[in-house]
Amino acid sequence: MARISESTVRRLSHYYRVLEEVHAEGKRMISSHRLAEREGVTSAQVRKDLSYFGSFGRRGLGYKVEHLREEIRSILGLDRRWRVALVGAGHIGSALLAYRGFAAQGFDVVAIYDRDPGRVGQKIAGLVVQDAAAIPGVAALGVDIGVIATPPAAAQEVAEALVAAGVHGILNFAPRKLFVPANVALRTVDMTMELESLSFALHQARAPRRRRARAGGE
Amino acid sequence: MARISESTVRRLSHYYRVLEEVHAEGKRMISSHRLAEREGVTSAQVRKDLSYFGSFGRRGLGYKVEHLREEIRSILGLDRRWRVALVGAGHIGSALLAYRGFAAQGFDVVAIYDRDPGRVGQKIAGLVVQDAAAIPGVAALGVDIGVIATPPAAAQEVAEALVAAGVHGILNFAPRKLFVPANVALRTVDMTMELESLSFALHQARAPRRRRARAGGE
DNA sequence: GTCCGCTTGTGAAAACATTCACCTGCGGCG
DNA sequence: CGCCGCAGGTGAATGTTTTCACAAGCGGAC
Numbered sequence: 001m002a003r004i005s006e007s008t009v010r011r012l013s014h015y016y017r018v019l020e021e022v023h024a025e026g027k028r029m030i031s032s033h034r035l036a037e038r039e040g041v042t043s044a045q046v047r048k049d050l051s052y053f054g055s056f057g058r059r060g061l062g063y064k065v066e067h068l069r070e071e072i073r074s075i076l077g078l079d080r081r082w083r084v085a086l087v088g089a090g091h092i093g094s095a096l097l098a099y100r101g102f103a104a105q106g107f108d109v110v111a112i113y114d115r116d117p118g119r120v121g122q123k124i125a126g127l128v129v130q131d132a133a134a135i136p137g138v139a140a141l142g143v144d145i146g147v148i149a150t151p152p153a154a155a156q157e158v159a160e161a162l163v164a165a166g167v168h169g170i171l172n173f174a175p176r177k178l179f180v181p182a183n184v185a186l187r188t189v190d191m192t193m194e195l196e197s198l199s200f201a202l203h204q205a206r207a208p209r210r211r212r213a214r215a216g217g218e
Numbered sequence: 219m220a221r222i223s224e225s226t227v228r229r230l231s232h233y234y235r236v237l238e239e240v241h242a243e244g245k246r247m248i249s250s251h252r253l254a255e256r257e258g259v260t261s262a263q264v265r266k267d268l269s270y271f272g273s274f275g276r277r278g279l280g281y282k283v284e285h286l287r288e289e290i291r292s293i294l295g296l297d298r299r300w301r302v303a304l305v306g307a308g309h310i311g312s313a314l315l316a317y318r319g320f321a322a323q324g325f326d327v328v329a330i331y332d333r334d335p336g337r338v339g340q341k342i343a344g345l346v347v348q349d350a351a352a353i354p355g356v357a358a359l360g361v362d363i364g365v366i367a368t369p370p371a372a373a374q375e376v377a378e379a380l381v382a383a384g385v386h387g388i389l390n391f392a393p394r395k396l397f398v399p400a401n402v403a404l405r406t407v408d409m410t411m412e413l414e415s416l417s418f419a420l421h422q423a424r425a426p427r428r429r430r431a432r433a434g435g436e
Numbered sequence: 437g438t439c440c441g442c443t444t445g446t447g448a449a450a451a452c453a454t455t456c457a458c459c460t461g462c463g464g465c466g
Numbered sequence: 467c468g469c470c471g472c473a474g475g476t477g478a479a480t481g482t483t484t485t486c487a488c489a490a491g492c493g494g495a496c
Contacts, residue, residue, distance in 0.1 A: 005483070009418050013411040014395060031443065040395055043443090044485055051445055059444045060492035076414050077421025095313035096409070101393065107413055145416055168423065169416040171409075175319065177232060177258055185419035187412040191317070191389075193231040194405040195325055196294050198363055198387040200227050201403035203295025205386065223453070249473060261473090262455055269475060277474045278462035 008049045012072055014039050015046065019069040031062035081106045085138045085167070087158050088149035089114040089122075089129050092173050096149060097125040110141050115154065135161040145169040152176040159186075226267045230290055232257050233264065237287040249280035299324045303356045303385070305376050306367035307332040307340070307347050310391050314367060315343040328359050333372065353379040363387040370394040377404075 018038045032043040056071050057063040073079050084107050115132040122129050146162035148155050155174035169185045175192040236256045250261040274289050275281040291297050302325050333350040340347050364380035366373050373392035387403045393410040
């Protein structure tokens with residue numbers, strides 16, 4: 001299979017979500033055009049994205065909602081459960097634990113780590129916070145994904161500890177570029193950067209450097 | 219000025235961060251090569267990104283750290299303060315308020331809204347939570363940016379209320395596609411999607427559809 | 437059975453982003 | 467002063483992603 005772009009994967013996530021909604025509405029079929037409309041993309045984009053993985057529709061009719069949903073579910077690897085370790089039990093970490101959509105999509109948090117002695121030993125969401133020194137223990141827990149919600153200064157070190165313990169996927173919330181081996185998947189959620197990007201767009205719209213004001217995103 | 223791509227803006231944010239670090243380390247000059255290295259991009263990329271906005275370096279020497287930092291600060295519109303309204307005082311909203319980097323970068327939360335009567339009237343981070351029905355009031359507060367941290371079902375409605383009240387930038391944390399007028403800048407932080415993208419990468423690495431396993435991101 | 441309207445799947449084209457490669461300018465050294 | 471090594475700026479080349487446009491398949495009407 002050709003390399004799948006990150007954008008395509010992100011859109012698949014969106015399609016999946018739309019399909020769940022449409023399914024809940026009781027619709028049985030959907031066309032690429034209607035799907036695209038609800039997603040804010042073009043219908044060609046939808047068809048192209050799906051074509052990387054196979055032929056799921058029927059000409060003249062569109063896609064069977066339930067079938068396509070299951071296909072995408074399988075493509076995204078959501079037809080299984082993933083074991084997640086959370087490092088950093090501060091504000092962001094706690095908010096993530098409280099977010100119920102987490103488990104609903106198949107991601108089970110099985111361990112929590114923190115460096116702060118004041119937090120170690122506390123119980124959050126049914127789990128006892130372990131000392132960060134115990135991170136190598138994730139290997140024995142069969143953890144697939146590590147979530148880093150530490151201050152930026154600690155993030156790289158934590159990432160390395162997680163990778164050394166056999167984790168192959170990292171979701172980073174610390175506003176810092178992380179370096180991991182090529183066989184480790186890394187995604188970063190950086191709120192600071194998004195705010196700065198908004199700032200840029202608004203700034204440009206008000207005082208464009210040379211020509212056209214431009215704002216809109218996504 | 220040619221249209222600046224979102225990727226370029228994101229990298230500018232990163233450069234800015236690296237420059238702050240380098241400045242703290244006491245360095246006065248930095249080459250595109252060193253800057254690129256710390257960012258995980260190529261030096262040509264750094265130079266190209268900067269060239270969209272002007273000539274900030276000196277051949278043979280590199281860039282003056284402090285000067286470049288100030289230039290980027292100005293490009294990103296961080297040389298002023300932005301007024302922010304937060305809608306949704308749940309877990310995510312509270313975590314955002316607790317995040318001190320927010321104000322440090324020039325973003326001041328000046329109002330908080332929530333629909334839940336149990337939360338309205340409570341005081342968070344020095345602000346009294348207002349009823350969501352009062353969102354039109356952001357116009358009088360001179361709010362530039364609205365942050366949406368509501369459940370997905372309410373997000374579109376809130377976005378429309380914010381836009382109607384004159385907000386020109388929206389940062390959305392709800393896992394749902396939002397539609398806003400073209401003159402409104404929108405950025406979405408979607409944790410669910412990032413997790414699904416990780417799931418895809420790990421899934422592919424373990425059971426590639428046809429050929430090469432592939433994982434790494436960013 | 438044939439025609440018709442609809443919609444997928446997909447090469448080809450266009451748009452966009454990144455990387456290359458080189459010209460130019462700078463400071464330092466002898 | 468002239469040469470050398472370094473490093474920025476930038477047009478051209480390359481690579482990637484999106485959009486276009488159309489052939490082909492499908493069900494339904496008659």
